[in-house]
Amino acid sequence: MTRLADFEQSVLTILSSNLQEQDKIPQIRTLMREALTGPEFVMSCIERALGHFEQAPDLKPQPPLLVSLDQQFAAHLIYWPPHHKNSPHMHSTWGVTGVFHNEMVFETYDNAGDLEHPELTVDNHIEAVKGETGYLLPSCIHNVANESDKPSASLHLFGTDDMNRPAECTTVWFGDATRMPGELRPRAMAIFTDILLGIDGEEAEGLMTRVFELAGNKTKLRLVQGLSGRNIALSYRLSVALEQALEGADRERLAAINNKLSQQVASLEQA
Ligand SMILES: [Fe+2]
Numbered sequence: 275m276t277r278l279a280d281f282e283q284s285v286l287t288i289l290s291s292n293l294q295e296q297d298k299i300p301q302i303r304t305l306m307r308e309a310l311t312g313p314e315f316v317m318s319c320i321e322r323a324l325g326h327f328e329q330a331p332d333l334k335p336q337p338p339l340l341v342s343l344d345q346q347f348a349a350h351l352i353y354w355p356p357h358h359k360n361s362p363h364m365h366s367t368w369g370v371t372g373v374f375h376n377e378m379v380f381e382t383y384d385n386a387g388d389l390e391h392p393e394l395t396v397d398n399h400i401e402a403v404k405g406e407t408g409y410l411l412p413s414c415i416h417n418v419a420n421e422s423d424k425p426s427a428s429l430h431l432f433g434t435d436d437m438n439r440p441a442e443c444t445t446v447w448f449g450d451a452t453r454m455p456g457e458l459r460p461r462a463m464a465i466f467t468d469i470l471l472g473i474d475g476e477e478a479e480g481l482m483t484r485v486f487e488l489a490g491n492k493t494k495l496r497l498v499q500g501l502s503g504r505n506i507a508l509s510y511r512l513s514v515a516l517e518q519a520l521e522g523a524d525r526e527r528l529a530a531i532n533n534k535l536s537q538q539v540a541s542l543e544q545a
């Protein structure tokens with residue numbers, strides 16, 4: 275049962291081994307692929323991200339998910355709007371990436387020019403779905419896209435360069451460092467909702483209660499509806515909270531539903 279803290283330890287073990295760097299990074303990729311198959315790992319990443327959103331809900335970008343104890347690497351969750359593609363760029367550090375939610379497209383480039391006058395052509399186009407992972411060694415030019423109609427999320431590990439600087443300080447962009455359209459927090463909460471509704475158990479429900487606090491009304495309603503089939507008491511509690519957040523006709527409509535729900539919950543509690 276790998277959680278984020280165990281994963282961090284395993285990555286550090288690989289990094290401190292005697293292997294060559296080009297052999298360590300594929301091992302970290304395998305480790306991430308295995309970790310992403312476990313709901314405990316996925317929930318521990320969401321837990322960490324939620325902690326950061328709770329501290330600073332509108333900070334953009336959010337802090338890294340983790341910076342390893344000795345600062346050898348950092349982990350980031352990135353939340354991609356539908357149909358968003360960033361510009362080609364390169365990092366001066368190694369990177370391991372996994373699709374955390376939905377799907378992503380990664381392209382790598384050949385540069386027939388130099389850094390001042392690049393002449394880029396795509397040499398590899400990789401389509402990846404949830405759970406798939408890949409890695410990049412330093413100076414590989416690439417870009418990332420979400421070509422789908424829904425938001426996606428990716429998990430990234432980046433090493434630091436020789437001067438211990440994190441990847442975001444040393445990235446070289448070819449073209450604009452495209453800013454993502456839309457708001458970060460509502461997008462992240464919609465993604466967490468999609469993921470958590472697919473995971474059974476109390477831990478997922480606890481996280482969904484925290485997502486609810488940070489989410490927009492549309493996502494709050496999805497949580498109420500999604501939870502109604504598995505935990506009617508929690509669904510009702512959140513539905514009452516959503517009613518307070520609404521106004522006008524929407525509020526009246528939900529009040530009528532909550533009225534019926536309260537009778538249902540009461541009869542379940544008596545049963
Ligand atoms: Fe990148």
